[in-house]
Amino acid sequence: MITQILGYPRIGAQRELKKACEAYWAGKITEKELFEVGSEVKRSNWKVQQEAGIDWIPSNDFSFYDQVLDMSLTVGAIPKRYQPLLDNRVSKTDLYFAMARGFQQNGHDIIAMEMTKWFDTNYHYIVPEFSKDQEFHLFSSKVIDEYTEALEKGIQTKPVLIGPVSYLLLGKEKETGFHRIELISRLLPVYLNILSVLKNIGATDIQFDEPFLALDLTEKEKEAFHYAYKKIAEVFPEANIIVTSYFGALEDNLETAIQLPVKTLHIDLVRAPEQLDSVLDILPSGKKLSLGIVDGRNIWKNHFDASLQLIEKAINVLGEDRIVIAPSCSLLHVPFDLDSENDEDTLPVTIKNWLAFARQKVKEVKTLALLSDSATKASYLPELEENRAAIAHRSSSSLIHRPEVKQRVSDSTPNDAEREHPYSIRRLKQEALLNLPLFPTTTIGSFPQTPEVRKLRFDYKKQRISETRYHTALESEIIEAIRWQEAIGLDVLVHGEFERNDMVEYFGEQLHGVAFTRFGWVQSYGSRGVKPPIIFGDVSRKAAMTVKWTSYAQSLTDKIVKGMLTGPVTILQWSFVRDDQPRKTTTEQIALAIRDEVADLEKAGIKIIQIDEPALREGLPLRKRDWKVYLDWAVNAFKLSAAVVQDETQIHTHMCYSEFNEIIESIAAMDADVITIETSRSQMELLEVFSEFKYPNEIGPGVYDIHSPRVPSENEMETLLHKAVNLLSARQIWVNPDCGLKTRKWEETKIALERMVNAAKSIRKKHKVEA
Numbered sequence: 001m002i003t004q005i006l007g008y009p010r011i012g013a014q015r016e017l018k019k020a021c022e023a024y025w026a027g028k029i030t031e032k033e034l035f036e037v038g039s040e041v042k043r044s045n046w047k048v049q050q051e052a053g054i055d056w057i058p059s060n061d062f063s064f065y066d067q068v069l070d071m072s073l074t075v076g077a078i079p080k081r082y083q084p085l086l087d088n089r090v091s092k093t094d095l096y097f098a099m100a101r102g103f104q105q106n107g108h109d110i111i112a113m114e115m116t117k118w119f120d121t122n123y124h125y126i127v128p129e130f131s132k133d134q135e136f137h138l139f140s141s142k143v144i145d146e147y148t149e150a151l152e153k154g155i156q157t158k159p160v161l162i163g164p165v166s167y168l169l170l171g172k173e174k175e176t177g178f179h180r181i182e183l184i185s186r187l188l189p190v191y192l193n194i195l196s197v198l199k200n201i202g203a204t205d206i207q208f209d210e211p212f213l214a215l216d217l218t219e220k221e222k223e224a225f226h227y228a229y230k231k232i233a234e235v236f237p238e239a240n241i242i243v244t245s246y247f248g249a250l251e252d253n254l255e256t257a258i259q260l261p262v263k264t265l266h267i268d269l270v271r272a273p274e275q276l277d278s279v280l281d282i283l284p285s286g287k288k289l290s291l292g293i294v295d296g297r298n299i300w301k302n303h304f305d306a307s308l309q310l311i312e313k314a315i316n317v318l319g320e321d322r323i324v325i326a327p328s329c330s331l332l333h334v335p336f337d338l339d340s341e342n343d344e345d346t347l348p349v350t351i352k353n354w355l356a357f358a359r360q361k362v363k364e365v366k367t368l369a370l371l372s373d374s375a376t377k378a379s380y381l382p383e384l385e386e387n388r389a390a391i392a393h394r395s396s397s398s399l400i401h402r403p404e405v406k407q408r409v410s411d412s413t414p415n416d417a418e419r420e421h422p423y424s425i426r427r428l429k430q431e432a433l434l435n436l437p438l439f440p441t442t443t444i445g446s447f448p449q450t451p452e453v454r455k456l457r458f459d460y461k462k463q464r465i466s467e468t469r470y471h472t473a474l475e476s477e478i479i480e481a482i483r484w485q486e487a488i489g490l491d492v493l494v495h496g497e498f499e500r501n502d503m504v505e506y507f508g509e510q511l512h513g514v515a516f517t518r519f520g521w522v523q524s525y526g527s528r529g530v531k532p533p534i535i536f537g538d539v540s541r542k543a544a545m546t547v548k549w550t551s552y553a554q555s556l557t558d559k560i561v562k563g564m565l566t567g568p569v570t571i572l573q574w575s576f577v578r579d580d581q582p583r584k585t586t587t588e589q590i591a592l593a594i595r596d597e598v599a600d601l602e603k604a605g606i607k608i609i610q611i612d613e614p615a616l617r618e619g620l621p622l623r624k625r626d627w628k629v630y631l632d633w634a635v636n637a638f639k640l641s642a643a644v645v646q647d648e649t650q651i652h653t654h655m656c657y658s659e660f661n662e663i664i665e666s667i668a669a670m671d672a673d674v675i676t677i678e679t680s681r682s683q684m685e686l687l688e689v690f691s692e693f694k695y696p697n698e699i700g701p702g703v704y705d706i707h708s709p710r711v712p713s714e715n716e717m718e719t720l721l722h723k724a725v726n727l728l729s730a731r732q733i734w735v736n737p738d739c740g741l742k743t744r745k746w747e748e749t750k751i752a753l754e755r756m757v758n759a760a761k762s763i764r765k766k767h768k769v770e771a
């Protein structure tokens, strides 16, 4: 039985790639040294897969920043604003990083390409930009080089490319008058060119990722699929072209997918096991089917018996030769290696025994293949027994269940999710209590995470400094932050989140039913990573999580300090979630834990509480018809976490990285008194929908983009505020950045926020009359 891996994590077991990239950007290492680190990561990944006995091992799944950006360079889709860099002959590497991160050097000021979420994951890709007269040509030979690199190490690999249709659909039109899918006939020659080179140098298996096959497609897009793969088959008819779909079912695209003239089709049987029957019914003879059966999006051990049943069903119809065993998608979304976790205090052995990371998943794929093969099955029965024991142990473990939590969820009533009075009444009470000016200024929560602050946390975790010393040091950070916010005249202050490693992990560490890791890093974007908590059981709060720091900050000032929490949907979405109960139930449990924290903050005298939900939009199901069900429970979970407060307490929420147009009704239904949102990159375009919808509550449209070190002028921010005033009423508007400032430096932050406060002051003057 054949086995394959669709993609392997590339950050390195000890995040070597992050360290190397950041050192290269800081000018501390050369390009050659950077490439050496890359080569070592690739070599070690290939070796893991080769040693496990995987047949189709991927190449070109490695990337220094992002695989979609790699494709843009491959096909020469380089936006015109980078032309000066080409003219100045900067290296391809520097051009590549400039496209990802912007380029402010040697008199250039070129902004980065946009970044957005990769489907419903917490991975962000660089959005390709297309113009109407877009031309493509083979610009970077990375895919060819990586294939050769592996071959030189004695490993025959399967080059991976983002398929031509998905590549276009991932991008964005930068002018009107065309749809990007119309570019297919111009794009395709580059793909064909690559194929003929790969053919000449001996590649036989080539993977094209087409995740859009699991999304709603128009007729035109379906036609593009037929057109592209017909041409591809013509150029290289002998090749084993593998088209992959993942993150959902093919459904109405099933016909399109199975008719493509390619040798192998990959389907996701983790998200959509029910599609196996319909695929088996109509798969044309001679085609192989790759069964995505090991979860590439979660970290639970595979349930071998359940998988073997599906595999057997497929064998009965197709025979062993036409079946490929695989993970559901690339392993990019799971951490490297569970074997690195050997600290009982972080991840207890009991729970570790329920898990599989990338390296373990590779082995699972191979073991499943061996167990489904009549020739080898008998020798692998001990592995099957071991798996059965682990699965049984998890499902019967007392660690998972907390009856009082289940009881509380089932006892909660719709009324618990409603504030005492509607916004129109709350608003008056809040105005009287808070006494804020028109256009109040605030920030989104975090202040720069300096190397010193990170080291402080690190030293404390390693028990190199005492708790007292750690707390005193954090207190002095808070004092400084409060004094500085007062000095520049911000209206609503924050404590700065210095105690938090991450907005989700920090809460995960303090909840029952959640485990965490030491090295479980997953790439979020570029060199940035997260260590998603592992929600394994019923969730509840152990003790107050944020009250100490928030109250301390409040005790230092007469201004209002805003409490800062992460919302239930975001905690769910950015964690590895248990698969033994509906996500809705898990979210309700988290919501009740956050509700307790909200209640405690209010009790401690905190008058404004922000509950961040940046992942609400990302949690949307990929198919539109499933949206409503999700939005109903997601919005309800947020409300359940918030609605415990009295009318006078102002609830804020914050969202970023999202298009809100299609979910404006749900945003309104969250009924937060104030929402702060990312808008500056779209020049307030986003507010139009709030305006059309006549959104009644208050809004803080971000007036500057925190993702770039660039500091906007006071004028720019004031102009954006004028746009906002034209769309909304002045009394609704707050003034704030797009998102938290943790990735910025203090020097940028200070100037930017001073200018922001000044912009608010000048717009206040102009609106005095109206007020």
Ligand SMILES: Nc1nc2c(c(=O)[nH]1)N[C@@H](CNc1ccc(C(=O)N[C@@H](CCC(=O)N[C@@H](CCC(=O)N[C@@H](CCC(=O)O)C(=O)O)C(=O)O)C(=O)O)cc1)CN2
Binding pocket: 122, 449, 451, 454, 455, 457, 458, 500, 501, 502, 503, 504, 505, 524, 525, 527, 528, 529, 530, 531, 574, 743
């Ligand atoms: N979970 C999550 N998802 C999110 C976001 C987010 O904030 N959180 N924001 C959006 C964008 N995504 C982002 C993801 C990560 C980071 C980020 O800054 N990540 C940091 C790590 C943050 C962290 O957990 N830091 C820890 C651990 C730091 C660390 O590396 N420690 C070293 C030692 C450091 C030392 O010696 O000083 C080690 O453990 O080896 C801490 O500060 O405490 C990074 O990759 O550099 C930013 C945005 C969307 N998704």
Ligand SMILES: [Zn+2]
Binding pocket: 444, 614, 654, 655, 656, 738, 739, 740
């Ligand atoms: Zn944000």
